[in-house]
Amino acid sequence: MKVSSSDPSGRTLGAREFLGDQHIQRDYELLGEQLQARDPNLAARTRLVDPLIAHYHLRLGEVSEAQRAFRRIVQDPNRNDTATSCFCQ
Template identity: 65%
Template sequence: PLQQVDPSIEGRSGLSLDHTEWLGDQHIQTDYELLMQDLQRNDPDLAARTRLIDPLIAHYHLRLGDESTALSAFQRIVNDQNGRDTADFLFLPVSDASASDPDRRGTHWSLLLVDRRNREGPAAYHYDSFRGQNNEFAAMLAQRLGTRLEPVRMTQQRNDYDCGVFVVDGTRALVRRLARRDRPAVLHLDNLVADREQLQRRLS
């Protein structure tokens, strides 16, 4: 785990990432932007139904914001430019940063996938690579989004700095499966291999 969530960092191109560096929100958001560009080129239909959500929006607006702020942010996320709710899949990085203590800026990332194909009963899947450390925060976020949490398996990291890599690589693995039109039953990530070197190449 152990990632620094730093909302003050701007400039999201040519990012460096050391061999044991914690991922910040800007690393995740940049990789999400690259993934969405690929998706728009290769599968525009899935791209139109998928939202890769900025970690800062997920944390400050959806999880910690008041009800009005969260609702407004949610509507901006799910609605397209014509005001239609076209979002079937939401990918949300989950941080354990504190709401009340500015010095507790976050030590762990995990991933929440919300499957909204059934608008009446959306399902959420929480992928945590470190013994469920973010389970409480993911449950709060899922409740905010009106979804039920379903159990899912996730590979466990073997160091204390790669949880952010598991989030971006897990997102990419799930998007590939959704592109094959897989159903939720096969959305476990217990065979995921996180590849920091590949992420370093993408970000540079």
């Protein structure tokens, strides 16, 4: 059973492969590029959270650690909300 794509870019998924974090991250990168090209203002307010960060900090961490990680994702250093949309996988 193969877990990761043989294409290191994460762009393709073989018939006998499972969807992995690298595929989701690559989709987020492509989505971010397209969003930036079409609507830079919306792109600036959208957070596409790396699957590893979402898994380790938001799912497995203590509640206080997860809250701090989430704030770092959606707030600037002055604790102003900078995101209107946040996607986590």
